[in-house]
Amino acid sequence: xxxxxxxxxxxxNPWDPLPDLAGHTSRGRLERVLRRGEFAVTAELNPPDSAxxxxxxxxxxxxxxxxxxVNATDGSGANCHMSSIAICALLTRAGFSPILQIxxxxxxxxxxxxxxxxxxxxxVNNILCLTGDGVQTxxxxxxxxxxxxxxxxxxxxxxxxxxxxxxxxxxKITTPPRVFIGxxxxxxxxxxxxxxxxxxxxxxxGAQFCQTQYCYDIPRLxxxxxxxxxxxxxxxxxxxxxxxxxxxxxxxxWMRSNVPGVHxxxxxxxxxxxxxxxxxxxxxxxxxxxxxxxxxxxxSGIHMMxxxxxxxxxxxxxxxxxxxxxxPWSRDLQHTAFNLQERVESNLDKxxxxxxx
Ligand SMILES: Cc1cc2nc3c(=O)[nH]c(=O)nc-3n(C[C@H](O)[C@H](O)[C@H](O)COP(=O)(O)OP(=O)(O)OC[C@H]3O[C@@H](n4cnc5c(N)ncnc54)[C@H](O)[C@@H]3O)c2cc1C
Numbered sequence: 001x002x003x004x005x006x007x008x009x010x011x012x013n014p015w016d017p018l019p020d021l022a023g024h025t026s027r028g029r030l031e032r033v034l035r036r037g038e039f040a041v042t043a044e045l046n047p048p049d050s051a052x053x054x055x056x057x058x059x060x061x062x063x064x065x066x067x068x069x070v071n072a073t074d075g076s077g078a079n080c081h082m083s084s085i086a087i088c089a090l091l092t093r094a095g096f097s098p099i100l101q102i103x104x105x106x107x108x109x110x111x112x113x114x115x116x117x118x119x120x121x122x123x124v125n126n127i128l129c130l131t132g133d134g135v136q137t138x139x140x141x142x143x144x145x146x147x148x149x150x151x152x153x154x155x156x157x158x159x160x161x162x163x164x165x166x167x168x169x170x171x172k173i174t175t176p177p178r179v180f181i182g183x184x185x186x187x188x189x190x191x192x193x194x195x196x197x198x199x200x201x202x203x204x205x206g207a208q209f210c211q212t213q214y215c216y217d218i219p220r221l222x223x224x225x226x227x228x229x230x231x232x233x234x235x236x237x238x239x240x241x242x243x244x245x246x247x248x249x250x251x252x253x254w255m256r257s258n259v260p261g262v263h264x265x266x267x268x269x270x271x272x273x274x275x276x277x278x279x280x281x282x283x284x285x286x287x288x289x290x291x292x293x294x295x296x297x298x299x300s301g302i303h304m305m306x307x308x309x310x311x312x313x314x315x316x317x318x319x320x321x322x323x324x325x326x327x328p329w330s331r332d333l334q335h336t337a338f339n340l341q342e343r344v345e346s347n348l349d350k351x352x353x354x355x356x357x
Contacts, residue, residue, distance in 0.1 A: 029069070030125070040069070041302055042211065074103040159206030196231055200233055208238065243289055245312060246282045287319050
């Protein structure tokens with residue numbers, strides 16, 4: 001294992017912006033990892049139902065040193081939790097590389113554009129643009145849905161803010177947001193042939209990376225990736241495939257019926273049904289999926305959505321061998337790198353003084 005972080009990925013203090021790199025639209029580590037051609041790992045943080053910052057720091061600890069980005073969901077399932085922008089702000093303070101998810105369900109274009117500027121000012125480098133789940137799926141079905149923008153127009157809006165330094169109104173932005181922009185896609189539900197075409201539209205609107213819905217069907221993913229390659233999507237957009245362990249056949253059946261867009265083949269449910277230790281089997285299955293996904297041409301990484309099994313992410317990433325000899329950023333590595341640098345500099349100083357004397 002390489003215990004030194006890549007020198008491009010580390011600043012003097014964890015919260016400092018990293019130096020600019022040519023050809024990069026953000027100063028974030030996720031874009032750096034992907035553009036270097038390294039297989040990236042991102043993970044979804046389960047947002048707390050509390051106003052305590054420590055709840056965020058407690059939850060992110062389990063990912064430290066194992067992932068290149070932490071997704072902060074925006075009222076996923078149309079349920080209310082701590083806001084994605086606040087979670088991202090807390091994460092940047094500690095040096096983590098958050099991915100701000102923005103859903104168009106709750107905020108209009110005035111609010112969203114303000115949040116994009118604010119997030120960038122707080123050090124957020126990555127934004128995932130979503131239309132968002134409808135209010136009827138969540139715990140506040142009586143809430144007023146906004147949907148002023150959708151995922152594609154949101155992508156185009158943020159790209160315009162970043163590249164043309166303009167709000168949608170045409171008014172000038174003095175310092176544009178420095179962000180790496182992403183979209184979601186679901187290759188696993190019909191109409192299958194339309195999914196890559198829709199992703200191509202999102203890429204044309206500005207998507208530089210894509211995180212997919214949970215993958216439990218490798219043949220289906222291969223078909224999607226073949227079409228994505230044929231459409232030239234993989235040359236312009238980094239695709240990270242969604243994965244997650246399922247704790248039991250009962251959970252799998254529940255997810256299939258209740259989580260919109262989740263496709264779990266019968267073979268997977270049978271395997272969990274027959275397993276003596278279903279939770280362990282779910283993790284083994286997830287590791288096997290990660291290893292198969294890694295081999296598919298055009299896939300740039302995985303996105304771990306280990307709901308209520310977040311503590312197992314490190315173990316699954318390690319056992320899958322997906323990082324090879326790479327170690328993503330962590331606070332320990334940050335300190336080690338700077339201690340080493342200080343030692344080297346102080347030794348150089350001593351040598352110089354001795355030579356002069
Ligand atoms: C990785 C990931 C993270 C997510 N995080 C969140 C989150 O934080 N908050 C949240 O609210 N939701 C979240 N979702 C759910 C997501 O917003 C919904 O599943 C959404 O319906 C599809 O993704 P989108 O937002 O990119 O919508 P889009 O791709 O923009 O689709 C918008 C609408 O069009 C409909 N549609 C799509 N394809 C077709 C078609 N072929 N024919 C007819 N209608 C179609 C969809 O049902 C949807 O209602 C996430 C999904 C993924 C995969």
